Amino acid sequence: MKKLKVWGLIIGILACIVGVYFYLSEDSGLKLNLKKNDPVAAKEAQTKIDKSFEAPISSKVMEEYETMSDGKLIQEVHNMTHQKVEADKKWGSSEITADKVQKLYDVIKNKNFKNGSTKSMLLEILEPWLGKDFTNAVSAHNRIWSYQNGNIGKATRLLTPQEELEYIEEEFR
Known part of the structure; x- marks a missing residue:
């Protein structure tokens, strides 16, 4: 006892x-x-994400896109997807903003890529982003990941707004 x-x-x-x-x-x-x-927390997080999407970016960053190689442009889009997706491993990050998406789209559209299918892939990924539609982020990440012969860090799902906001605050603030 x-x-x-x-x-x-x-x-x-x-x-x-x-x-x-x-x-x-x-x-x-x-x-x-x-x-x-929590739907209230999700809405608050989405409002903050939308606000960060509209934040202006320095002209220096924008000018860098014009001189990036094919590989660096591919990596930039890949790094942007990390803000939106869940993956075991993520190497690199780049905040998604309206200015950056538009500039990338314009640069890629006007650039002669060594591989035409690369250009098509990137434009197909970025086109919905111009209208704030990121529902393709998992497939976009995994297309680029496969293109780069990735074997670790496949995207499995979209982040919740709260998770994405946490990612933005940890990586960019």
Whole structure:
């Protein structure tokens, strides 16, 4: 009987420690799930994402696109998809903004690529983005990822607005 009381006390203490950990941990799965399913938080996050999409970009960044090689342009679009998708590994990031999407689209459209299918792929990816439609981000990421012979970091789904906002704040702010 005494052993049962001791074990009960130990289990109770451990349960309290785990509970306190989840309560204090901002990254706990419990809290993230609550945030993911909160439509008010999703709307607030989407409003902030939309605001960052409209943020102006320096002319220096925009000018760099004009001199980028085919490979760097491909990588830039790939890096942009990282803001929108879930993947085990992500190497590189570039914030998606209206100015950048428009400039990339214009540069790619007017550039002579060594491989014409590369140009077509990039324009097909960017065209919906011009109208703020990023529903193709998973397929866009994986098309580029396959094109680059990727074997780690395949995109599996779109991020929730809260996850995307968290990504933007960690990577770009």
